Amino acid sequence: MSVTQQYLLDTYRARQHGDPLPPAPGTHDLRAARELRDYRRFRAVLAGHPARGRIREALVRGLRARAHPSG
Template sequence: MSITQQYLLDSYRASQHGEASPPAPGSHDREVARELRDYRRFRAVVAGHPARGRLRGALGRWLHGGPGRPVR
């Protein structure tokens, strides 16, 4: 069963029971992505890592030589 079919079935059941229909699929995707990003930043800070720029810093160290790595 696809997401759309499940949504239509849930909407039909809600209308039969006099309840509010569920939100449409994909209507909260941005909020979920934003909360996931915030959670990952929070976990990084709790672990003692920088919250932002981790990927860019790692690539910079790899490309330009970091501690224990010779410069090319």
């Protein structure tokens, strides 16, 4: 069963019982992504790493190592 089919079934059942309708699929995706980002930043700070720019810094280090190979 797809997400859309499950949503339609849940909506039908909610209307039959007079319950509030469930949120549509994808309604809270942006909020969940923001919460995940905030959680990862929080964990980085607890581990003693910078909260922002970690990926960019890793890419810069990799490019520098490639441009100046040791040995």
